[in-house]
Amino acid sequence: xxxxxxxxxxxxxxxxxxxxxxxxxxxxxxxxxxxxxxxxxxxxxxxxxxxxxxxxxxxxxxxxxxxxxxxxxxxxxxxxxxxxxxxxxxxxxxxxxxxxxxxxxxxxxxxxxxxxxxxxxxxxxxxxxxxxxxxxxxxxxxxxxxxxxxxxxxxxxxxxxxxxxxxxxxxxxxxxxxxxxxxxxxxxxxxxxxxxxxxxxxxxxxxxxxxxxxxxxxxxxxxxxxxxxxxxxxxxxxxxxxxx
Amino acid sequence: xxxxxxxxxxxxxxxxxxxxxxxxxxxxxxxxxxxxxxxxxxxxxxxxxxxxxxxxxxxxxxxxxxxxxxxxxxxxxxxxxxxxxxxxxxxxxxxxxxxxxxxxxxxxxxxxxxxxxxxxxxxxxxx
Numbered sequence: 111x112x113x114x115x116x117x118x119x120x121x122x123x124x125x126x127x128x129x130x131x132x133x134x135x136x137x138x139x140x141x142x143x144x145x146x147x148x149x150x151x152x153x154x155x156x157x158x159x160x161x162x163x164x165x166x167x168x169x170x171x172x173x174x175x176x177x178x179x180x181x182x183x184x185x186x187x188x189x190x191x192x193x194x195x196x197x198x199x200x201x202x203x204x205x206x207x208x209x210x211x212x213x214x215x216x217x218x219x220x221x222x223x224x225x226x227x228x229x230x231x232x233x234x235x236x237x238x239x240x241x242x243x244x245x246x247x248x249x250x251x252x253x254x255x256x257x258x259x260x261x262x263x264x265x266x267x268x269x270x271x272x273x274x275x276x277x278x279x280x281x282x283x284x285x286x287x288x289x290x291x292x293x294x295x296x297x298x299x300x301x302x303x304x305x306x307x308x309x310x311x312x313x314x315x316x317x318x319x320x321x322x323x324x325x326x327x328x329x330x331x332x333x334x335x336x337x338x339x340x341x342x343x344x345x346x347x348x349x350x351x352x353x354x
Numbered sequence: 355x356x357x358x359x360x361x362x363x364x365x366x367x368x369x370x371x372x373x374x375x376x377x378x379x380x381x382x383x384x385x386x387x388x389x390x391x392x393x394x395x396x397x398x399x400x401x402x403x404x405x406x407x408x409x410x411x412x413x414x415x416x417x418x419x420x421x422x423x424x425x426x427x428x429x430x431x432x433x434x435x436x437x438x439x440x441x442x443x444x445x446x447x448x449x450x451x452x453x454x455x456x457x458x459x460x461x462x463x464x465x466x467x468x469x470x471x472x473x474x475x476x477x478x479x480x481x
Binding site: 115116117118119121152189192194195196197198199200234239282283284285287288289290318319320321323353 | 410411412413414415416417419420421423424425436437438439440441442466467468469470471
């Protein structure tokens, strides 16, 4: 989910994330997501996000490990609030605009340029962190004939994300240069204007060091009311983020 | 049906906004950088050779260390900093040479670029 944190000027943060989706009837999908974030100015950053897919669905959806690109997403984010309360506690907010570009192949992406806009608030108080984000995507095309994700339906949709992180270790920061372990939990909701919805509960673990971060997580569907897509049972997430 | 879904989305978005506004009401504000304590470095903007402690607010995660280091490293005459996240202290060594004296505005700008607030510049190591 988005966060109101951004790379500082001229800093590049590459991130790779692998997701394995497991659907009904033994179908599955492997997603390799490459994301680049770059600081343009003090409170302004840009990001590019390109997913690669390998499908193991029943035909006629991509089957037998068929490979394809997803839609390239580009986002421009502007931090509009930074309220640092003491050494550690802080509240930040950012707004963003962007678009999904039709780079998808093999039925893994849309065929239209879909603009989006949204906002995110991040608050950290001691060992507790909260993220809340909302985003509206204007879908200008017809969507996929055989949708895989809730966002493939060809209807405008809203993403609502709420995340909580608890710092397990260290319990208190000191002068040492240490990594931190977090337990995380997110609720990721997608609501289309056609009335379909998907809500995922996403617990996880995050290890964050000064120059890298590793995340491990699960995604479990709580609400999934589409008849057009394969029903998701579970997703596993592994991610690596570097800071240059 | 579509209207229902959109209404739910709007309500949830409003809920998030209320949460955000509530969280953004701090019980106490940070001391502005212009309010210097007796230990603060006074006088001209240019810093002389020596150790300094920057009091920085908002460094809440290990990644913050790298952000601060990267931005301070771009100032000539400032050595690699030591960071105490618990107290928000960033200790630097300033080495001046002809034409390379770091200034207080440069330090404040670097800390702001890193995404944090410089509250105070003290001479010497943290006490």
